[in-house]
Amino acid sequence: MSTRKAAVIDMGTNTFHLLLVELNESGFKTIYKEKIPVKLGKGGINQNQLAEDAQKRAFHTLKHFKNLIDGEHIDQVFAFATSAVRNAENGLAFVQKVKEDIGISIQVISGEEEAQMIYEGICLSGSLNGQIELMMDIGGGSVEFIIGTSQEVFWKQSFEIGGQRLLELFHYHDPILPEEIAKLEDYLQIKLAPLLEAIEKYKPTGLVGASGTFDTLTDIYFESMLQCKLTGQHVFELPVDEFEKIHQMLLSKNKEERLLIPGMIPMRVDMIVVASSLIEFILRYVPVKSMTCSHYALKEGAISRVMKQKVTI
Known part of the structure; x- marks a missing residue:
């Protein structure tokens, strides 16, 4: 069976992911994976800028990733950037500098491509x-x-309302104040009008959350049940009544207290309050008893494309 290696770099607004895989006819095997809280959007996202400190963190991380890729002798690299870079006025200059200084070519993907x-x-x-x-x-x-x-896919759309943006716009007090939650919900009601229309039209009966916040929520749930996630398991169920308990707990705690919650990881502790509030908002329109949480998301979608050779990398 012939095999080949490939690398995926997912340059998210908050987290950079590296995934090194071995591909064959039947699927892929993960050689190595790492995630680093680069916080590329911090300090500039709502001004459509990549802050200087954020760029330094990104360069440091990408050099580290490049060393790991070279160590595995991988020359097929699919690196892509999302919201922070595609909306930043200095995003193109950043991409060019990464190419010149590190040798990584970054594809800046559109919101629609990201959703797909x-x-x-x-x-x-x-x-x-x-x-x-509804995913x-x-x-x-x-x-x-x-x-x-x-x-x-019947409908898809990307909305520039991510956790870092909502954090900077609404989460001024810790614990968050009820009036900040109210303002956040009013904002979502306006911004997500196209989504609410689509829900009314297609009437989804299930809710699937991908990666990130949903990984952390399921970690907290499993810890509360004194259970461990099985190695190699990619799909988890989170009962909505258990989510509600976690959500209320997140609203009531400050950062130091949230860090002490079993299952919480430091890179999620700031954004998880507004992210959980967004999920709470969505559940009003898609009333389910349980959420499905997929550990696979954007970077695995990239791997799927590489396996099908839909893209040249």
């Missing part, structure tokens, strides 16, 4: 079961929503 790749990642995880689902991925810069089945 997230869908492909969710499909790869086996999260979809035939019903019409969502909460990033630092943008949030992608997809309505569809395992066979097709």
Whole structure:
């Protein structure tokens, strides 16, 4: 069986992911993976700028990733950037400097392309079961929503309302104040009007959350049940009544207290309050008893494309 190696670098607004894989005819095997809280959008995202400190963190991380890629003798590298870079006025200059100084070519993907790749990642995880689902991925810069089945996408859209943006716009006090939550919900009601119309039209009966915040919420849930996630498991169920308990707990605690919650990781502790509030908002329109949480998302969608050779890398 012939094999080849490939690398995926997902340059998110909050987190950079590196995934090194070995590909063959039957699928892929992860050689190595790492995630680093670069916080590329911090300090400039709502001004459409990549702050100087954020760029320094990005360069440091990308040099580290390049060393790991070279160590595995991988020459097929698919690096892509999302909301923070595509909206930044200095995003193109940043991409050019990375190419010149580090030798990594970055593809800046559109919001629609990001949504499609997230869908492909969710499909790869086996999260979809035939019903019409609303799928969502909460990033630092943008949030992608997809309505569809395992066979097709009926509707998809990316909204520039990611966790870092919402954090800087609404989360001024810690614990967050009820009036800040109220303002956040009013904002979502306006910004997500196209999504609410699509929900009314296609009437999804399931909710699938991809990666990131949903990984952390399921970690907290499993810890509360004194259970461990199984190695190699990519799909998890989170009962909505258990999510509600976690959500209320997150609203009531400050950062230091949230860090002490079993299952919490430091890179999620700032944005998880507004991200959880966004999920709470969505559940009003897609009332389910349980959420499906897919560990696979954007980077696995990229791997799916590499396996199918839909893209040249």
